[in-house]
Amino acid sequence: MLIKYYDVIHDYYAIKDIDKFGEELGSSLGLNAEETRIFIESQKEQLIKDYQNFDLKDYPSEKTILDYISPSSQSAPFAIGKLYYLYIITDFQIPSSDGPWTVWDRNDAMYDSYLGTMAIQMQAPGSANVVNDGGYYIVTVSGENSGDNIYAWGVNGWMEEAARNIGYYDSNGDGRTTDDMARSIKTWSGADSVIVLYYTHDDMGAYAVGPDQGYADKGAISYWGRSIYGRFSSVPGSYEHESLHLYGALDEYAGASYCGQQSILSVSPMHEMYSNTNHVNCPYSTNSVMRDPYSTNGISLSSMRFIGWGDYDSDGILDPLDGTPWG
Numbered sequence: 001m002l003i004k005y006y007d008v009i010h011d012y013y014a015i016k017d018i019d020k021f022g023e024e025l026g027s028s029l030g031l032n033a034e035e036t037r038i039f040i041e042s043q044k045e046q047l048i049k050d051y052q053n054f055d056l057k058d059y060p061s062e063k064t065i066l067d068y069i070s071p072s073s074q075s076a077p078f079a080i081g082k083l084y085y086l087y088i089i090t091d092f093q094i095p096s097s098d099g100p101w102t103v104w105d106r107n108d109a110m111y112d113s114y115l116g117t118m119a120i121q122m123q124a125p126g127s128a129n130v131v132n133d134g135g136y137y138i139v140t141v142s143g144e145n146s147g148d149n150i151y152a153w154g155v156n157g158w159m160e161e162a163a164r165n166i167g168y169y170d171s172n173g174d175g176r177t178t179d180d181m182a183r184s185i186k187t188w189s190g191a192d193s194v195i196v197l198y199y200t201h202d203d204m205g206a207y208a209v210g211p212d213q214g215y216a217d218k219g220a221i222s223y224w225g226r227s228i229y230g231r232f233s234s235v236p237g238s239y240e241h242e243s244l245h246l247y248g249a250l251d252e253y254a255g256a257s258y259c260g261q262q263s264i265l266s267v268s269p270m271h272e273m274y275s276n277t278n279h280v281n282c283p284y285s286t287n288s289v290m291r292d293p294y295s296t297n298g299i300s301l302s303s304m305r306f307i308g309w310g311d312y313d314s315d316g317i318l319d320p321l322d323g324t325p326w327g
């Protein structure tokens with residue numbers, strides 16, 4: 001049966017339709033309809049796991065459908081345990097009109113980072129055992145900052161260049177270095193999660209990079225607020241807001257995300273269990289740092305669930321630590 005799938009030139013089995021292949025394999029092996037269905041489903045699950053773990057060489061094989069978005073695929077899967085924040089003070093060869101970083105502005109940004117990340121620690125449930133840790137690098141990258149785009153977070157972007165310029169290298173050959181940097185820090189610090197935040201001395205805005213851009217959970221925060229929102233310097237809420245995105249939370253303000261949306265930023269099982277219930281368009285939406293980042297530091301119940309502080313089956317064990325989170 002496999003002979004007809006064999007691509008002689010490229011020396012591999014060119015299986016493009018998993019359903020069709022599964023049906024054929026099932027009938028040649030003598031599987032019944034139910035066994036064939038299970039086989040096809042398992043094969044699809046395995047493929048998804050392989051994609052999610054492409055840069056992790058040895059991943060556990062005993063995972064189930066609950067691991068669609070494997071926690072092992074991100075450096076900051078949820079906000080539990082020791083949380084390490086790596087700040088990368090980034091200057092560009094071609095500085096913005098605000099010029100390179102000054103010591104005063106850098107210290108101000110670092111202090112606001114402390115307040116913003118401390119606000120997360122203070123709101124964590126006791127069973128999450130949250131304790132903050134952190135450190136920083138100062139680095140210069142080539143070119144100029146053009147904002148939230150592939151020139152920042154792409155394989156050839158300045159975030160990867162920054163990691164190389166600091167001294168890390170692509171040890172697993174996946175084309176990125178931020179993953180090696182995050183893994184290295186996780187190893188020597190003993191942290192459960194590592195968040196990488198790039199600080200730029202301009203007004204290009206703040207954003208979190210999605211999980212499709214490699215293992216390292218990373219984001220950028222400009223010292224000056226975007227001019228369209230009125231120019232203001234660094235506030236603690238920005239650091240808290242972007243960090244919560246990287247743990248899995250969605251925006252809750254108008255024009256971003258929507259009421260009832262599942263979070264692409266959260267890993268299993270939170271990804272499957274929860275949806276945005278505190279978006280400004282949801283009934284009973286309350287003031288929160290994901291909804292009103294410059295006026296509050298409060299984390300909504302909805303965001304708490306996304307970042308691993310929920311207890312879906314009410315058994316007293318937080319979802320990420322619960323072997324049977326559904327009950």
Ligand SMILES: [Zn+2]
Pocket residue numbers: 241245250251
């Ligand atoms: Zn946001």
